[in-house]
Amino acid sequence: MAVDFQSIAKQFVEHYYATFDSNRTGLLPLYRENSMLTFQDAQHLGAQSIVEKLASLSFQKVTHKVSGLDAQPTPNGGIIILVTGQLVVDEEEHPLTFSQAFQLCQDPNGQWFVFNDIFRLALP
Template structure:
């Protein structure tokens, strides 16, 4: 029992955290893009390139949700090429992802995305997120604006007038679905991820490992020490 307790308290490597996060994040981004905002907090910053190559910054969960939905990620299939993770400041984890998005017409666009996962009471949340298409990097670097191209700032009266004209009702956040354990087919309870990235109830995967020492989904050899407690955005 003492050995089991020490194993449970053993710190998990940054790479294991990064792999588990990436598997969850892109799966939900494709299947339920309306839930991706749950990985963030109101202090989070999300960076996405605009049509002119500049990087826009979005903050607050409501605004991040609206931004993500506007990009229609659900219409694309994400293929991950590499995931690299490092331990970072104050227990956080820096994650670098490369991959590509494939559309319905089979056109692909390669991307790179970096996350800073900040620790919280239960797991981590995305504090910083920067995404850019690889083929746009050279265009972005070659399109620096000159001082003469910078527009004059709006006066307070002009800004208030523009904001009043463009204000629209804020859509309600989508309801959350329930994710189910592939073993018991019930809503996940104390969800755990294996080192191969598959997710089960804690009791279910513990029983499966004790019985066969393999992941029930991909049959990779795993032990109890190869599992990590995770917190999906749509589970309690």
């Protein structure tokens, strides 16, 4: 059966940012041992290292607002996603523009996880 990649991408993105904005360590189950994160030039490999990085970010409060969400199937049965949006940290007045690319893959149990994750803020 063809995977409904658009629905999976939308559900994933909603879940990802809701979790990021409420409880960053709750993102751990979305990554695996071979997952990669590139976050503003810093590279992290593996679920534990990735979530430690995300949990260590210095802001207390963050809110992501998604403005663009596009998805395509990939050759290995995965899904590539490009998210664009804005985020507000702590009591900052001005939102920051961000882009984030994901590749989701399925594990042997059919669970979707993040294999590739690249995050970048737009230059001011």
